[in-house]
Amino acid sequence: MADKVQVDPQQLRSAAEVTADLATKVRKVGSDLRTALAGIESDGGNRPWGNDKTGKKFADGDKGYKKARDNLLSGTDGMGETLEQFANGQRTAADFLGKTDSGSAQPFH
Template sequence: MAERIEVDPYELKRASAITVDAAAELKRIVTKLRGALALESDTTNFPWGNDSFGGKFAGGTKGYKVTRKSLLESGDALASGAVGFADGQVQAALLMIASDEKE
């Protein structure tokens, strides 16, 4: 048998603001990272080094050069998902409040 779960819909609604703040901070971090990476040039600036270790880090099908785009896209998706999660928190809270008012 499942255990009973209690949710305070007003607290859930307030908690959505924390989720929105986290999403905004994540978006800020990804934007800052994107700006820093825009300064990189694969032809003139090798922050990973121009030796064999740098080549292993940056090259290949799983190297940094290939994966940095997906890193940024994943960060954007994570921030967007957090906003969606916050919207879900608010909608769930409102439904619970409306349901409680009908009782």
């Protein structure tokens, strides 16, 4: 166990911005993927997996494409949301630690 913990609130705020930027990028990946897939999937007669029995099994099966797609997109959404929550937590911690440090230093001024 560590004997002490040191945190630089400004560096933590900077890290929060990096984390928030990553959240934005992950969300954009999900959005771009949705757009690309919508274009492919909207053409009912020309779907890559076809309309035959094998194509339907590929697309609609228990472990088929559509379920895998939905899981991937849901996971991407969740990842973006989690990263945004991390960024908010980092900002909150930086603010709290900055105020605590300033409050502790007041008697010495």
